[in-house]
Amino acid sequence: MPLDSMLTMMRHAKQGGYGLGYFEAWDAYSMEAVLEVAEEESSPIILGFGGMMLDSEWLDASGVELLGAIGSHYARKSRVPVSLILNEAQTLEQTLQGIDSGFNVVMLDTSAWEWDRAVEAVSELAKIAHERGVTVEAELGRLPDATTEGIDDTTAFLTDPSDAQSFIELTGADCLAVSIGNVHLLTAHDAPVNMNHLRAIHERVSIPLVIHGGTSFPAASVAEAIQYGVAKFNVGTTLKKTFTEAIRCEVADWSPNVDVHEILGSHKERDLMVVGKRAMKERVRELLCLYGSNGRA
């Protein structure tokens, strides 16, 4: 299937009163997990990879190209509507490389940049991306990160509703990730999200909104978030946690004579990555159903 425009998919989601899931993959096994669930649940899906946790030199060498090739392969064979995002790229050059490598959505993480620099880079990106039919996600405001010591909110700030309106007008971005108390990388408890703040942004910004930090976004607030303009939830940490925990349990059962050909790279039932993938699929299914995109393909 050819790639679908994420903006169009988001508009459908808005009309249908559901959210899209972007379940961040890191390799072919994890991307297969996401796509298989989307097909089993007849759900539109956002496939993709994120740049935030990756080595920048690796990305610049040919990492973006490799990720684009893997993503394009799976997107092409999808039986449900699909967009392919390069999420949280670290530089403008990486997003441009992403467009050349087959991603039809790009997101440059400017959340820590000064206003003028961010406006300039996202405007330039939007101009180039739109000429190529590619959607641009921007972010304004900065999420706190969860650490082993707790939540580090020293540099975090909420999205200012009127700044969000100006930012969109100045840059031409197609959708906007917002900071409303949501937290990146948090698994210990739900994030303290502020739905009144989300509503205030929604009153000023008509383009679709995006929630990052999907792992700790409270399930009980999902429906309200969709009502206030959120069309996509980004999920990462819980997927890797689920994947690695399944592998940890499997490894505990190993005998010293374990067949290494069976457990590494075989793609059979006992392949460690298949063990992780099976567990990850159920977590993706749970969240995809929570967002209500099942049965919407």
Ligand code: 13P
């Ligand atoms: P979590 O890892 O907190 O789910 O956040 C993922 C994310 O926001 C990717 O953009």
